[in-house]
Amino acid sequence: MRLDLENLPSDPALLHRLVRDMAAVVTQREGEIERLQTIIKTLQRGQFGRRSERLDPDQLALALEDLDADIGRVEARSPITIKAPSAPARRKPLPEHLPREDRLLDVEAAVCACGGALHSIGESVSEQLDWVPASLRVLRVTRPKYACRACNSVVQANAPERPIAGGLATPALLAHVLVSKYCDHTPLHRQAQIFARHGVELSRSTLAGWVGGACWWLEALHARLAKAILASDHLFADDTPVPVLDPGRGRTKTGRLWVYARDQRGWSGPEPPAALYVFAPDRKAERPMAHLERFKGVLHVDGYAGFERLTAGGDVVLAACWAHTRRKFYDVAQAEDTPLAHEALARIAALYAVESKVRGQSPAHRLAARRDVSKPLVEALKAWMEAQLPLLPGRGKLAEAMRYALSRWTGLTRFLRDGRVELDTNPVERAIRPVALGRKNHLFAGSDGGGERWAVVASLIQTCKLNGVEPYAYLADVLARICDGHPANRLDELMPWAWKSAQHVNT
Known part of the structure; x- marks a missing residue:
């Protein structure tokens, strides 16, 4: 539903019907979007639930992609666009380094419907992000030959070095195959299928040979x-x-x-x-x-x-790594919901709060802040664990987490002696x-x-x-x-x- 605020109908009955129709569309649209967003929130909570209930990160990403696409379909199916003059753009501008292609959409005639002449008062410019599909091409290298009549010798430019001896691939194509495999995680047999869709048959074994040669x-x-x-x-x-x-x-x-x-x-x-x-x-x-x-x-x-x-x-x-230490207590807190595990997590969180304030600062600045604020927190944490440990079941997970931390205490406190040391790995x-x-x-x-x-x-x-x-x-x-x-x-x-x-x- 698109509304042009500058050309609304003057009939009150028509306006009332227009508003009612718009309200019905909005209610239906928002209800469906709210339902989909509730599903998204439920899935996101699965990221932080008990380990046995968590979704695989890739499964979660796939589910969220499809649900976001569902929301996009709802918005596209029932768009509500109000054409208001000079609405400020909120979207981040497209990168300047991208090439631009200009398309001019002009009126058919320079004469108004009333018969008067039109004159320019400005223009509206909008941008859309376009996609140019990847393409294969053939590079033909021609090397002219020249002969000398005086000595019968032949002169020709040397052939360029090929990255794969006798192979067809240029460095750019090899880079594409490597990035697709090791960065975008597309196996070679799938790449072969993609090349086939572009009309070039390249076997998996050929691509594998290219990977070996490039490496x-x-x-x-x-x-x-x-x-x-x-x-x-x-x-x-x-x-x-x-x-x-x-x-x-x-x-x-x-x-x-x-x-x-x-x-x-x-x-x-x-x-x-x-x-x-x-x-x-x-x-x-x-x-x-x-x-x-x-x-x-x-x-x-x-x-x-x-x-x-x-x-x-x-x-x-x-x-040593405070993140691994924290994970031990986190597992106990999720499994047993014991107050002692939650207290350990809160004490460790206080250390990370200090680190967030000094990140990017010089080693001397970081070390000074750590000695002033973090050191008392660390000493209190150790004293607390040493006091609680004898009171806990020796084979319990919480006692195991405390022993894990205390056995690595020298490594865990290394950051208090060197401003370049981080809290975790x-x-x-x-x-x-x-x-x-x-x-x-x-x-x-x-x-x-x-x-x-x-x-x-x-x-x-x-x-x-x-x-x-x-x-x-x-x-x-x-x-x-x-x-x-x-x-x-x-x-x-x-x-x-x-x-x-x-x-x-x-x-």
């Missing part, structure tokens, strides 16, 4: 990224399982992606954020021992006991989430080599994201430059943060 070019960048990250003196570490096909046994085995993150944004450090993934076939303690052989500094970790071996030489100190937890999503879509890595390729590309893509770099643009440019012979001693120029800076300078 070979990127391995040097992965190694340089590892060197840059592990040179830091403050890192976050964790690991996540990756199912790997084991043809000999006819099933999958469990490999691991070890993740090391550098994130100094909390204390305005000089180094840009970055993430490194390293594949290993198991979770043995010697894996992080080998990865961090030369690391010296503070390592933010969860409760995995294998990290303790890193401290033997005295070069590595561990900072959330930076590396966030780096693990894309792997978990990819794991659900890929189902498994086809081999240990597949796990290693996953680590190579995921490291570059996640580091791009952390630095506000669009992964496709980065990989397409970097692959082209490496194939053109970018010097191996200048790989630092191709790190995502350096690449971003160079792009800003060029523009």
Whole structure:
């Protein structure tokens, strides 16, 4: 229902009927939207209910997408648009970097219906977001040949280096396949179906060969990224399982992606954020021992006991995670609803309230605030747990949560001695989430080599994201430059943060 306020009917009876019709439409429309929004709220509560009742995050996202689409259908089916003069726009303007295509909608004649001449008094300009479908094209490279009559020699420009020897794919197409697989989590067999819809038959095995060839070019960048990250003196570490096909046994085995993150944004450090993934076939303690052989500094970790071996030489100190500690009490509070668990959660929340105020400040400022405000809270929390623990059943979950915290107290209080230390390992937890999503879509890595390729590309893509770099643009440019012979001693120029800076300078 569209109303033009400047051309309303003058008949009162017609106006009354118009209002009644509009009220009926509004009531029906709002009732249906309210019903759908109630369903959305119910689903969202499922995110925070008991663990056994929670929806899988992907299932929840899919349900919310469909319900939001239902609301959009209701709004489109029964639109109520009041044409008011110069209504202020509330929507965020579309990005300036997007190309614009102008379309002019003009009146048919420059003469008014009364016969008078029309003259321009301005114009109305509106914008809509359009989509140009992705397309494939063929690049034809022509190299003229020239002959010399004097010496019978032939001269011709050298053929350009191909990223895949004898292959058809350009660096841009390889980047698209890599980003689709490792960033957008679209397996290769689905990509093959998408290419077929564009009229190009590319088998899954062909795409797999492209992925392997492209990753070979990127391995040097992965190694340089590892060197840059592990040179830091403050890192976050964790690991996540990756199912790997084991043809000999006819099933999958469990490999691991070890993740090391550098994130100094909390204390305005000089180094840009970055993430490194390293594949290993198991979770043995010697894996992080080998990865961090030369690391010296503070390592933010969860409760995995294998990290303790890193401290033997005295070069590595561990900072424990308050988020993991909090999770222990949260599970008890949800399962048993005991006041003691809720009190522990409130005490930990007070520590995070202090951190929210000093995030982004200098290490000295953070340390001063922590010693003034957080230290008394921490000391009171420890005294409270030590007083309550003897009164609790020894095998109870609440006692287990308290013992978990007290056994890691040195690591948990590391932040009171160093303003650069964070309360938790959330930076590396966030780096693990894309792997978990990819794991659900890929189902498994086809081999240990597949796990290693996953680590190579995921490291570059996640580091791009952390630095506000669009992964496709980065990989397409970097692959082209490496194939053109970018010097191996200048790989630092191709790190995502350096690449971003160079792009800003060029523009």
